Amino acid sequence: ETGVTQSPTHLIKTRGQQVTLRCSSQSGHNTVSWYQQALGQGPQFIFQYYREEENGRGNFPPRFSGLQFPNYSSELNVNALELDDSALYLCASSLGGWTGINEQYFGPGTRLTVT
Amino acid sequence: AQKITQTQPGMFVQEKEAVTLDCTYDTSDPSYGLFWYKQPSSGEMIFLIYQGSYDQQNATEGRYSLNFQKARKSANLVISASQLGDSAMYFCAMREGGETGGGADGLTFGKGTHLIIQP
Numbered sequence: 001e002t003g004v005t006q007s008p009t010h011l012i013k014t015r016g017q018q019v020t021l022r023c024s025s026q027s028g029h030n031t032v033s034w035y036q037q038a039l040g041q042g043p044q045f046i047f048q049y050y051r052e053e054e055n056g057r058g059n060f061p062p063r064f065s066g067l068q069f070p071n072y073s074s075e076l077n078v079n080a081l082e083l084d085d086s087a088l089y090l091c092a093s094s095l096g097g098w099t100g101i102n103e104q105y106f107g108p109g110t111r112l113t114v115t
Numbered sequence: 116a117q118k119i120t121q122t123q124p125g126m127f128v129q130e131k132e133a134v135t136l137d138c139t140y141d142t143s144d145p146s147y148g149l150f151w152y153k154q155p156s157s158g159e160m161i162f163l164i165y166q167g168s169y170d171q172q173n174a175t176e177g178r179y180s181l182n183f184q185k186a187r188k189s190a191n192l193v194i195s196a197s198q199l200g201d202s203a204m205y206f207c208a209m210r211e212g213g214e215t216g217g218g219a220d221g222l223t224f225g226k227g228t229h230l231i232i233q234p
Contacts, residue, residue, distance in 0.1 A: 033221050042119075042206050043160070045221030056221055088158055092222075104222065106152075106160035 004093050004107035012113045013081050021076040021110045023091030032074040033104060034066060035090040043090055049074055078112075086114045118142065119207050119225035127231050128197050135182070136192040136228050138207030147211045149190040150222065151181065154204040163205075166190055202232045 005024045013019050025032050031050045035043035045058035049068035063079040072093070078085055088111050092104035120139045128134045140149065151163040166174045166181045174181045182191040194201060208222040 035221070042224030042226050043222070045223065048221050058221060090160060092160070103162055103165060105162065109158045111158070
């Protein structure tokens, strides 16, 4: 069973640029959630994709957008980067629908630095 | 109001002792799930234990147990016989969900507790 993978591991961007982060979900999982974790804080929910559609979103502006592909892998896109976007971005996959625990398995994260 | 409150920013515990990490939550949803995750310095979030709001018994997973007190809205994590490898950040999280969905709003995390196990 393959776990959740994310790429790249680290990334440095300049303010105003755009960035795409990638996530491959765990085998058999059809739901992907993205989280932003600023230094010293707990992760904050960005959005969730279930069967290729966004089905939940946290308090993040529209410049944070995403995609989910037929193989359930996902991308997080951030436009017009700001310094405050510097954070660890975590992807989590789960089996969607009300199956009880809906345990989310997290990837190792992508550390984004905006200068 | 914060939905998840972890009041212990940091804790030092002697190896082999038991440790309790505090977590209180706030929700008006009758159906919810509570999670504990461990985050080592590598950054990956590792699932430890889950408690559903309708579960009658406290959850246990090996050395981890969850002291669930619904009336007090608390979900403390208890680690028995702590080990050096338990040193990490620990996060309490909640998923609110009703009959129609599996928590499409994602998990709400607390700010975490930094646990350090001393030899």
